[in-house]
Amino acid sequence: xxxxxxxxxxxxxxxxxxxxxxxxxxxxxxxxxxxxxxxxxxxxxxxxxxxxxxxxxxxxxxxxxxxxxxxxxxxxxxxxxxxxxxxxxxxxxxxxxxxxxxxxxxxxxxxxxxxxxxxxxxxxxxxxxxxxxxxxxxxxxxxxxxxxxxxxxxxxxxxxxxxxxxxxxxxxxxxxxxxxxxxxxxxxxxxxxxxxxxxxxxxxxxxxxxxxxxxxxxxxxxxxxxxxxxxxxxxxxxxxxxxxxxxxxxxxxxxxxxxxxxxxxxxxxxxxxxxxxxxxxx
Amino acid sequence: xxxxxxxxxxxxxxxxxxxxxxxxxxxxxxxxxxxxxxxxxxxxxxxxxxxxxxxxxxxxxxxxxxxxxxxxxxxxxxxxxxxxxxxxxxxxxxxxxxxxxxxxx
Numbered sequence: 001x002x003x004x005x006x007x008x009x010x011x012x013x014x015x016x017x018x019x020x021x022x023x024x025x026x027x028x029x030x031x032x033x034x035x036x037x038x039x040x041x042x043x044x045x046x047x048x049x050x051x052x053x054x055x056x057x058x059x060x061x062x063x064x065x066x067x068x069x070x071x072x073x074x075x076x077x078x079x080x081x082x083x084x085x086x087x088x089x090x091x092x093x094x095x096x097x098x099x100x101x102x103x104x105x106x107x108x109x110x111x112x113x114x115x116x117x118x119x120x121x122x123x124x125x126x127x128x129x130x131x132x133x134x135x136x137x138x139x140x141x142x143x144x145x146x147x148x149x150x151x152x153x154x155x156x157x158x159x160x161x162x163x164x165x166x167x168x169x170x171x172x173x174x175x176x177x178x179x180x181x182x183x184x185x186x187x188x189x190x191x192x193x194x195x196x197x198x199x200x201x202x203x204x205x206x207x208x209x210x211x212x213x214x215x216x217x218x219x220x221x222x223x224x225x226x227x228x229x230x231x232x233x234x235x236x237x238x239x240x241x242x243x244x245x246x247x248x249x250x251x252x253x254x255x256x257x258x259x260x261x262x263x264x265x266x267x268x269x270x271x272x273x274x275x276x277x278x279x280x281x282x
Numbered sequence: 283x284x285x286x287x288x289x290x291x292x293x294x295x296x297x298x299x300x301x302x303x304x305x306x307x308x309x310x311x312x313x314x315x316x317x318x319x320x321x322x323x324x325x326x327x328x329x330x331x332x333x334x335x336x337x338x339x340x341x342x343x344x345x346x347x348x349x350x351x352x353x354x355x356x357x358x359x360x361x362x363x364x365x366x367x368x369x370x371x372x373x374x375x376x377x378x379x380x381x382x383x384x385x386x387x
Contacts, residue, residue: 188381
């Protein structure tokens, strides 16, 4: 273990002399603007509002197929089942309305959000389970199944609303969570040594075998997603885990701090774009 | 004389058998030790939040090899796993500084 510590210290000493430039940290809004500009320059034929359609915003051939799929979307049954789950009362007689309020159209757009009391990022899926626990119901698993269906129902209710994630910049803890998510996005990991940015920024639009890598701009707008590869619906954190496994990085548990902070960062990068979940993807 | 020869050959046989047991015990001990070091390296990688999916699988395979008495194989696989764990820790150190240079301005 002492040997490992020695290697870390040496590596950090060398690297800090190379990378430390005393640069001022960019604000989230500056980050968002630079992030968006990167993609609008790289894909100059794609209107910025279309990036919510993922790879189909940059690939005309698969766009046609996808448009046809969206006429009879594979997630429709999940939305219906999600509605039934949402409207079914808990054993104590209360419903999800007691936690989320009456206006279904605004729920999805409130997340992810900073919870100052708990000093953490809270996602919609996390709050669905918080609501269940508060009403003495068993928590749902986070990646698929009933959780994804309820999330899909609420996503559908909020479709068309603008993404408006708020980061209280006067809160050092909220900013730390945002920066943690940002660091995750740009950090290489796994045996294959890839970061999210390697595929979805630097190589966005390029092919990995037969698939085109989607731009990260708009990534969070359409979740949960019906993925043909899964043969079903899955949440954003399920996708995060899958991506990490693809580069041979051990995934984090769904709703871990790392993934919530990553969602926080990525969602903020999509501010101003429309929510369009649930989505269908290859 | 005959009895002495018999006793000698029995004694030699017992000595060889005991030596083999000691050699096997040493080999097993070496394999267990190698896998212990690999597990420590894997845990260090996990603590650095950079564990690879491959490291744990290698350690699992090596432990199976120990169970089958394939000690040399176990040592080789665990040494590989240890290297992966150590590399993951270095990766975490490098990335803690390098990531920022990739953020578009």
